[in-house]
Amino acid sequence: MAQLEYRLLDEEKGFPALFAYESIPKEEVIARCLCDYFVKEGIVYERTSAANEEFLQVIYVKPIEDKPNRSTPGQTSGMGYxxxxxxxxxxxxxxxxxxxxxxxxxxxxxxxxxxxxxxxxxxxxxxxxxxxxxxxxxxxxxxxxxxx
Structure with missing residues (x-):
C-alpha cells in the first residue's frame, strides 16, 4: 500500500493538497499517475506532473474550466470489478x-x-x-x- 496526494499546481498558494489517500494499492497509484485527467466532485482536473516524496506519491493537477465533464452517463461502480x-x-x-x-x-x-x-x-x-x-x-x- 502507498500514500497518494493530489495537489493544486499553484506556486503562489504553496501547492495546496486537494485530496489525500492514506492507504492505496501501488498499482492504483501507477494507474492514476498515467491518467491525463482526474474527475472529482464534478470538476475535471488535468494532470501536469507527478513526484515522489520518499513515502508519498504526489500528482499535480490544475482545474480545466473550459473542459466540462463531457462523459455521457455510463456504468457506475462495477460490483467489485x-x-x-x-x-x-x-x-x-x-x-x-x-x-x-x-x-x-x-x-x-x-x-x-x-x-x-x-x-x-x-x-x-x-x-x-x-x-x-x-x-x-x-x-x-x-x-x-x-x-x-
Missing part, C-alpha cells in the same frame, strides 16, 4: 460515446490498456488520445480515435 470505458474521441463533441465497458479483476489488466498507445478493437486500430479516472462514477475511461 475495475471498470474501463472505451470511448470514442470526437473533436468538438458535446459527449464521447461509450464503445464498450470492460471489467477487470485486477489493476494489472487495466495498466496494460493505460500504457498502450494503440488498441485493436472491433477489427480496427484505435489511437489513445487520453486516459482518465472519474472518481464520481468510479470508472477509468480511455479515449481513442480511429487511425487512418
Amino acid at each position: 475495475i471498470l474501463l470505458e472505451l470511448r470514442e474521441y470526437i473533436d468538438e463533441a458535446e459527449s464521447y460515446p461509450v464503445l464498450k465497458t470492460l471489467e477487470f479483476g485486477n489493476l494489472q489488466d487495466l495498466l496494460l490498456y493505460a500504457v498502450s498507445e494503440y488498441i485493436n478493437f472491433q477489427d480496427l486500430e484505435w489511437e489513445k488520445t487520453s486516459f482518465e479516472i472519474d472518481e464520481d462514477r468510479q470508472v477509468f475511461s480511455l479515449y481513442m480515435k480511429k487511425t487512418k
Whole structure:
C-alpha cells in the first residue's frame, strides 16, 4: 500500500493538497499517475506532473474550466470489478460515446490498456488520445480515435 496526494499546481498558494489517500494499492497509484485527467466532485482536473516524496506519491493537477465533464452517463461502480470505458474521441463533441465497458479483476489488466498507445478493437486500430479516472462514477475511461 502507498500514500497518494493530489495537489493544486499553484506556486503562489504553496501547492495546496486537494485530496489525500492514506492507504492505496501501488498499482492504483501507477494507474492514476498515467491518467491525463482526474474527475472529482464534478470538476475535471488535468494532470501536469507527478513526484515522489520518499513515502508519498504526489500528482499535480490544475482545474480545466473550459473542459466540462463531457462523459455521457455510463456504468457506475462495477460490483467489485475495475471498470474501463472505451470511448470514442470526437473533436468538438458535446459527449464521447461509450464503445464498450470492460471489467477487470485486477489493476494489472487495466495498466496494460493505460500504457498502450494503440488498441485493436472491433477489427480496427484505435489511437489513445487520453486516459482518465472519474472518481464520481468510479470508472477509468480511455479515449481513442480511429487511425487512418
